[in-house]
Amino acid sequence: MPSIAEMDLPLLPVEDPDFQRDPMPYVDAARERHPWLARFSQGYIVHGYEAVKDLAFMDDKLVMGLGHVVDFYQVQGSPWARFMLEMLQSHTGAEHARIRASVAQAFTPRRANEVRPAMRRVITQLLDDWTTDDHFDFAEFASYFPIAVLCGVLGVSTEGIPRIRRAIETHMASLTLDKAKYPAFMESFDLLWDYAGELIAERESAGANDETALLDALIAAKNAGKLNETELRDMLLVLLIAGYDTSKNMLTLTMYRLLDRPDDWQRCAQDIGFCAKVIEEMLRHSSIATVFRSVVEDFEYQGHVFPRGAMVAFAMPLANRDPQAFPDPMRFDPERKSANRHLAFGRGEHICLGQFLARAQLEEGLHLIAQRISHPVLAGDIGWRPFLGAWGLSTLPIRFDAAA
Amino acid sequence: MVQIIYKESSGAEHPVDAEPGKSVMQTAVDNGVPSILGECGGQLACGTCLVYVDPAWREITGEPDDMEEATLELHADNPHEGKRLSCQIKVSEEMEGLVLHLPDSQY
Numbered sequence: 421m422p423s424i425a426e427m428d429l430p431l432l433p434v435e436d437p438d439f440q441r442d443p444m445p446y447v448d449a450a451r452e453r454h455p456w457l458a459r460f461s462q463g464y465i466v467h468g469y470e471a472v473k474d475l476a477f478m479d480d481k482l483v484m485g486l487g488h489v490v491d492f493y494q495v496q497g498s499p500w501a502r503f504m505l506e507m508l509q510s511h512t513g514a515e516h517a518r519i520r521a522s523v524a525q526a527f528t529p530r531r532a533n534e535v536r537p538a539m540r541r542v543i544t545q546l547l548d549d550w551t552t553d554d555h556f557d558f559a560e561f562a563s564y565f566p567i568a569v570l571c572g573v574l575g576v577s578t579e580g581i582p583r584i585r586r587a588i589e590t591h592m593a594s595l596t597l598d599k600a601k602y603p604a605f606m607e608s609f610d611l612l613w614d615y616a617g618e619l620i621a622e623r624e625s626a627g628a629n630d631e632t633a634l635l636d637a638l639i640a641a642k643n644a645g646k647l648n649e650t651e652l653r654d655m656l657l658v659l660l661i662a663g664y665d666t667s668k669n670m671l672t673l674t675m676y677r678l679l680d681r682p683d684d685w686q687r688c689a690q691d692i693g694f695c696a697k698v699i700e701e702m703l704r705h706s707s708i709a710t711v712f713r714s715v716v717e718d719f720e721y722q723g724h725v726f727p728r729g730a731m732v733a734f735a736m737p738l739a740n741r742d743p744q745a746f747p748d749p750m751r752f753d754p755e756r757k758s759a760n761r762h763l764a765f766g767r768g769e770h771i772c773l774g775q776f777l778a779r780a781q782l783e784e785g786l787h788l789i790a791q792r793i794s795h796p797v798l799a800g801d802i803g804w805r806p807f808l809g810a811w812g813l814s815t816l817p818i819r820f821d822a823a824a
Numbered sequence: 825m826v827q828i829i830y831k832e833s834s835g836a837e838h839p840v841d842a843e844p845g846k847s848v849m850q851t852a853v854d855n856g857v858p859s860i861l862g863e864c865g866g867q868l869a870c871g872t873c874l875v876y877v878d879p880a881w882r883e884i885t886g887e888p889d890d891m892e893e894a895t896l897e898l899h900a901d902n903p904h905e906g907k908r909l910s911c912q913i914k915v916s917e918e919m920e921g922l923v924l925h926l927p928d929s930q931y
Contacts, residue, residue: 477865517867528894529871761861761931771864776898 423725424457424464432458432465435598440804440811444750447738455744457724462492462597463731465710467738469745469760474721476734476767481719481726484509484770485712488731489594493602500594500609507654509770516769519651522641523659523773526573526634532776534632538572539784547792551822555799558816559672562785563589566667569781570659575633576619587611588664595712595809616656634659663774666708669805669812670778671785673706674698676816677752679798684754689790695783697754700762702782703740705752707764708811710735736763737811794821826920830857830875833928842915848924849873849911859926866911871898872930877906877913878923885913885922902927 430450433439439446447467450458456468466472475482486504495501504510508519525531543565550561563585571578587608593601623635630636635656642652678685678698687694715730726732741749745760765772772778800817830838830852838858842851852860852873861872868891877885885908888896892912899907910924 479865520867520869524869525891525894528891528897530894530897533897761863765863767863768865769867771869773869775870 421720421723421725423727424730425727427454427457427724429454429457429459429464432460432467434460434465434807437804440807443738443807444741447741456742460733462488463712463733464726465733465735465738467735467742469739469742469763471722472734472736472739472763473767475713475732476763476770478719478721479512479769481715481717482713482732483512483716485714485731485733486510488712488714489597492597493594493599495602495606498606499613500606503609503613503654503657504594506650507658508773509658512769519647519655520773522638522647522651523634523655526637527773527777529776532780535569535573535777536780536784539569539781540788542568542572542578543785543788547788551792554822555817555819558675558818559668559813560815562668562671562675563664565671565785566663566778566781567660569777570663573777574619574635574656574659575628575630576623576635580615580619584612584615584660587615588661591661592665592809593806596806597808598806612657612660613653616653616660619656620653662772663778665810665812666772666774667778667781669708669810670699670702670706670782672813672816673708674702674782674786675789675796675818676802676813677702677706679796679818681752682795685790685796688786689794692783692787694754695786695790696779699779699782699786701752701754701756703764704746704756704758704762705740705750707736707740707762709764709766710737710808710811711766711770733808734763734766736766737807739763792823793818794823796820826915826917826922828915828919828922828924830860831923831925832858833926842919844915844917846915847911848875848913848915848922849909851915852910857926859928859930860910861930862911864911868892868895868909868911871895871909873910874899874902874927874930875908875910875913876904876925876927877908878925879906881919881922881924882906884916884918888912898931899927 430453456471458465490501490504568578590608591605594605628636641647711734713732715726715728718728719726740762743749765775796818799819802816803814805812805814825841828840828842840855847866849862853862863872864870892909
């Protein structure tokens with residue numbers, strides 16, 4: 421049985437700007453040579469739907485690969501490296517379950533529905549602030565939304581957002597595996613770490629105990645001995661970071677996709693049920709996350725041996741465009757009926773904790789934005805983000821008629 | 825082993841030999857029972873292992889706890905009675921002959 425290290429696999433140039441703009445010509449060509457597996461500069465990339473789905477469940481063989489990210493930058497022993505290796509996603513089994521359980525209650529479908537009114541207030545305020553003119557960069561606008569919602573969930577003031585927004589963006593760039601970004605994201609990590617510490621200290625000294633505020637619940641979990649101090653601070657950072665690029669990029673891509681579908685845009689303004697269908701098809705058509713795993717012991721899958729130590733990336737954006745799972749995958753159809761569900765939130769132990777919150781805020785956001793921004797058109801050049809980590813648009817300049 | 829019968833809305837039945845201690849979701853997935861997805865692997869994080877417990881068996885399978893109720897809200901518009909997330913039902917010896925009805929879709 422061949423090891424994937426010895427196979428003549430196609431190479432996907434994920435770092436190439438042309439790939440970031442449109443990966444599909446490369447992926448279509450790669451599929452001719454192997455239906456679900458390719459190489460990239462740092463390891464292997466799984467792009468077939470069934471393969472990602474199956475492998476994502478093998479948490480015991482394929483642990484989260486943040487150790488590879490740390491190794492890539494050769495910064496073992498730094499505070500950032502400790503965070504990357506000890507945060508929620510880097511754990512597995514009982515430890516993972518314990519830490520995840522400390523916040524799980526705040527992320528149920530019920531809780532996501534309960535915070536919808538707060539989401540509407542946040543987005544309405546943002547729209548009030550941003551629609552005084554008839555144009556803006558939608559990517560920048562969208563960057564304020566998920567983090568403001570998360571502050572609401574945590575029960576903390578949104579005053580800190582200007583201070584940390586850029587730092588979160590910069591910190592996430594560590595996942596693009598670009599060594600030039602290292603000094604900036606280390607600095608950003610220090611800023612975020614201090615911010616998290618200050619937030620916790622403020623809440624503790626105020627003796628706050630709001631049962632709807634997640635940060636108070638986390639502090640209570642620490643006081644009850646369920647989390648230690650470092651885990652509490654790590655968790656707060658994970659929550660701030662994980663919901664940021666993901667939701668912002670999905671919202672921006674949704675705006676972009678609907679620019680040439682004015683009838684759909686109009687319908688989104690009128691019908692939040694239709695918004696839910698649009699978001700679900702966007703998560704299928706243009707999902708953004710590629711996640712890294714690390715092979716902890718040799719194992720076999722579909723006649724392929726995965727060797728210990730290999731870095732394996734699950735490319736959700738590509739798996740969700742696998743024609744074997746989704747016929748005519750590049751067709752965007754909010755009414756699409758499919759036997760398969762997209763992999764945008766992953767599968768298995770590390771399935772996205774915030775998936776219901778994400779869906780709710782994307783639906784509410786789209787519905788209100790479509791009401792306030794009429795006849796949006798592209799008003800300049802768009803820019804694409806690196807494919808690895810959280811893919812999407814870095815800039816989306818639009819012009820529109822502002823509705824009252 | 826005890827036998828669990830998963831029934832589709834079409835009437836098609838899937839009798840499965842289930843191992844006590846394992847979850848009803850995992851038993852279904854391991855035996856290729858249609859319609860039970862279990863996307864999160866059984867940690868009450870996805871809501872895609874919905875079943876309707878047959879009225880005769882609800883006492884034995886029990887009621888959902890708070891976390892399960894909060895997750896079942898995903899299926900709030902679904903009018904069926906006896907809704908449970910099957911990752912939260914652990915197979916036991918007294919479940920010999922348990923009948924569970926399968927939804928047409930999990931989402």
